[in-house]
Every structure is written in structure tokens, then in C-alpha cells.
Amino acid sequence: MADQTSQSAQAGEKSDAGYWSANVRIILVSLVIWAICSFGFGILLRPMLSGIQVGGTDLGFWFAQQGSILVFLALIFFYAWRMNKLDREYGVEEE
């Protein structure tokens, strides 16, 4: 009986750790996209995108003034949806 309890506690810990590392992975991927679209396309990589024309200017200008904001929105909603699913997969959702 005592063994069983400690086993299930161990399983619980293992899955909690798995949940956390899965979460950290999702965060890292999201933040890479976050940085590429704002600091990347909007600022540092803008010269590379200068060939792509958008309404009288180039794609980098669009990313700096509007595109990055739309990507931010998509990222937050993706993260909320993905994490609420992950919560259920690992059985750590709120009651």
C-alpha cells in the first residue's frame, strides 16, 4: 500500500516535470517567432526583405508597423489554446 502511494507520487512528479519541459519548449518556439517577426523582419532583416513591395514601401516596414502586432496576437492565442490542451494531456488542469 505504502509502495503504491510512493509509486503514484513518483509518476505524478514525472509527469509534472514532463509537463513543465513541454511548456518550456512551446514557450521557446513561440519566443523565437516573436523575435524573428519584430526584431528580425521589422528591424535587422528589413534590408533582406526590401525586394518585396507592399503598398508603396517594403515588407519590413509593414512588419514594423502592423505585421508584428498581428503575429503577437496569433502567438498569444496559439499559446493559450495549446497550453489548455497540454494541461488536459498531463491531467494538470484546474478542477
Add this chain to the structure above:
Amino acid sequence: MDQFTINLLFVGASFALYIGIAIWARAGSTSEFYAAGRGVHPVTNGMATAADWMSAASFISMAGLIAFTGYDNSTFLMGWTGGYVLLALLLAPYLRKFGKFTVSEFIGDRFYSPTARVVAVIALLVASLTYVIGQMTGVGVAFGRFLEVSNTAGLLIGACVVFAYAVFGGMKGVTYTQVAQYVVLIMAYTIPAIFISLQLTGNPVPALGLFGEHQASGEPLLQKLDQIVAELGFNEYTAHHGDTFNMVLFTLSLMIGTAGLPHVIMRFFTVPRVADARWSAGWALVFIALLYLTAPAVGAMARLNITEMFWPNGTDAQAVSIEQIESDPAYDWMATWQQTGLLGWEDKNGDGRIQYYNDASPDMQERAAEEGWAGNELTNFNRDILVLANPEIANLPGWVIGLVAAGGLAAALSTAAGLLLAISSAVSHDLMKGQLTPNISEKGELLSARIAMAVAIAVATYLGLNPPGFAAQTVALAFGLAAASIFPALMMGIFTKVNNKGAVAGMLAGLIVTVIYIFLHKGWFFIPDTNSFTDADPLLGTIKSTSFGAVGAAINFAVAFTVSKMTAAIPQEIEELVESVRIPRGAGAAQDH
């Protein structure tokens, strides 16, 4: 009906609406909205957060800064929205799980240290006070125009109204008042933008009109704008001119600062569930994005309108005559704004015309010599007036102008009052009752809160008379301070096992270095002429004082990790606290202290 009466009507009606809702919501406070789950729906919460968040800096100041600088000031757009990604991914769900009400409480508990809590409170006070200075700048502009008095008189009247508004207080806590403020604010921002976009591009969506066609010339709008400003010797609107490294740092500072400001974070403590905290940040950004996607269009279109106004027959022909400015109703806005002292022109060469051009450009100096110009004659165009003057410049109907006045005041007042409340509760609750005088009576606590509020507004008003920058620039300094102190501590509290000494040392190092860097450039305690450097020629490379927050944050992280490595590991119960914060399971309702 004259414009003054219309403005008064709109501002009065909007205030009556807020107060009415506050009374209605208070009467119905036992209703299920508040009793059940002590929280509100993520969409409603998102709208209220947006109203709380978008201040004079976003509403009054930002589009003007974009208009006169162009692409380089995209930093404000990316910085003030990108921070919500950090907030949603790195902070909101975990702080909600932690289940207390204030940021300093989390820092105090997680780092098991009253010192950490006090340092966090001080950081919050410094950042919030700087933030209020920026708001007061905006309040001065809005009241100056709306009451048709000088900027200084507007600021003093505004300070009294903000004080009364903040003391009335309870209103601030009512989510539905903020929802109403959001609706007024967003209508006031987008309706004139829709009109102007239709006039210039025929597209009713300003965000699309920005990349559309300028109907009068048949060219793309931005191309037309680039061309017309270049012809007057100014930098091309869409081109990159400033320093790239500084631009990246500034954007990053604004982003990290957004995720470190107490009055925004606090909103995520009170949503019903961890899952809702994740959605709430998204909904907040939806409502913020409505303004932020419109702002660049407002900036570009206003710049085009203003330039064409001064060169009605094209940049090659004669400039606008003083006679026309005085007699043509389309130029009435210039006289009304001149009264505030924020707009000025002077016929330097006495030719009866006002030449607006860049007199620092060599090409233009050549042309000026040929044509007998004696320098740029539009001597003063305060960036903070652009959004408020915009509907007048575009010759829109009087009710639109009144609506914009109401919107600008809603933005400035709600945020200024909210920050004053945060400052006063930090002093009375966290500092006085929490640390210095634990036995203070309820009356004494209330009194110290009032005194803190009065002192804060007096200081902010005094410094608002000679602000360290335009509203949005001053607010950017506040973000730098929050970025350097609060955000790293919160993030390390959740994602690492950094100990108490590390956190305290990190916060102190980040905050102190950033404060000193800002004071060296903006003057000690923002008192004019006490600075040793300027942002045009900063101390370290190309890093302006507004961009230093990201560097301060890096210092904070580095010091915290180093000190933490050298001192004792965190105790078992804190280890368990960190583990529990990371897992949504078992989140109860948020608890009061």
C-alpha cells in the same frame, strides 16, 4: 454652437457616463458578476485592461512621434504590443496560480525576504511616478486645448481634476467603467482616422489605407509621403535613419517594461482561472491592437495633410501666405493651438509666407539662399498636439473634434488616476503597514495613502511643467525602469531557483544603474539642466537613456545569478512553492492579504 461648447458637451457627457456606470455597478455589486468567482470574463477583462493600459502616451503622443520621425519610431508600436507576448507566456498564468493580489507580495513570498518586497515596492514607486509625469504632460496638452488656455494653466487644472478623480477612487476599481472608457477612447481614435483615410485613400479602414493609394495623386500613399517630405529636406518617411542597435534595445526595453508594470500585471491576478489568465492577455491585445494598427495610419496621414497645408500649391511653388492662415477657416486650428503655446510660427524673412522645411539640409539651404528664406518658419510643432489637432487639420465636423477631446481625457485621466492609486497603496499598505509602522491604525493608513497621492501629483505636476520629453518618451523611461527591476525578478522567481540574496542584489543593481543612466541624460530627478550627457550624444555608444531598460534588465539577471550561485540554495518550502506555481492544478480563487 461653437467648438468650445461642443467639446464641453462631449467631455461632460462622457464623464456623466463613467459616473453613472460606477453608481449602477456599485448598486448591483452583489449581483453574480462579482459574487461569483470574484472575477470577470476574459473578454471584459481584456477590454478593461486595454483602457487601463492605453494612456496619454498611446492616445495623445504616439502617433505624433511616428508622424514626424516615420519608420524609426515603429519601436513604440512593436514595443508596447510585443510585451503582451512576454506577459502571456512568461508571467500571467503563474502569477494567477500563485493567487495573491500584488506584485510585491509575490516577490516578497517567493524570495522569502521582506527586503525583497521593499525593494520591489521602491522600484514600483520609481517607475509609476515617472509614468505619472508622462501622463501629466498629456493631461496638460488635452486640458490646455479643450479649455482654450495655456499649456501650464491646462496642466494645473488637469492636476486638480486627476487628484479629485483618484480620491473619488472606487470608480477606478469598477471594471465596467473601464469598459466604457475603452469604448469612448477607441471611438475617439478611430472615427477621425476613418474620415481621414476616406478623404485621402478612399479606404474606410485606416490600417489598410496606409498601404493604399493616395487618390489625389494616384500614387501609393507612402510613396507620395516619402517624396513630399524629401522635397523639403526631411528624412524619407519609410526609410531607416537612426541607429539600429539603439532601435533594437529601445523596442526590447518597451517590451520587457510592459511585462513589468504593476498595474497591468495586477489585472491577471483576478481572473477566475489560470486558463483565463492565458486568454485574457490575448483579448487585451486584441483591443489594444485596434488602436495600435490605426496609429501608424494616423501618423502618416497627418504628416501628409500638415505638409500639404503649408505648401498648398506643391513644394515647388510658393508656401502658404499668412493672409490665408488668418482668413481661411481651414487654418483655424493653427490659431487655437497657438493659444496653448505648443504651436508657433514666425515670418522670419518678412515675405508674408510661412516656409516649412528642414533648414539643416544642405540642399534646402541652397534653395533658401536662392529664394531668400531665413530658416524654417514653423518654429514650434509640439508632437503631443498632433492627435488632438488632427480632426481640425483635416477639417472634420465639430462633433468629431469634441469626441477626440473626450477620448484624450479618458485615456490620460484613467491611467493617471490608476497609477496614483497604485502609488498610494504601495506607500500606505506595503511600506507603512507592511514594514515601517505595522501597528498603524486604519485611519493612519488612509491618511498616509492620501498624503502619498498628494505628494505624487505635486511632484508629477511640477516636473510635468518641464517634462524630460514628450508624453510617450517620458512614459518610455518608466518602462525602462520597470524592465530593469521588476520583470527579471518575476521571471527568475518562476523559471529559476534564484535565492533571496540574488533577487535583492539583482533588482537593486538593475534599478540603480538604470536610474543613474537616465538621470545623467535627463537631469537629476528630471530637473532641467542638471544632466551631463544628452540622448543625441549618449554616454555609452549609441544607447539612449530611453533604451537603457534592456541593459538594466541584463545587469539584473547577471547579478542575480552570480550572487545566487555564491550563497545558500533556496529552502525546501520555496522549492515546493515554485513547483506549485508552475502547475495550474489546484488554483483556488485569488486571496486577499
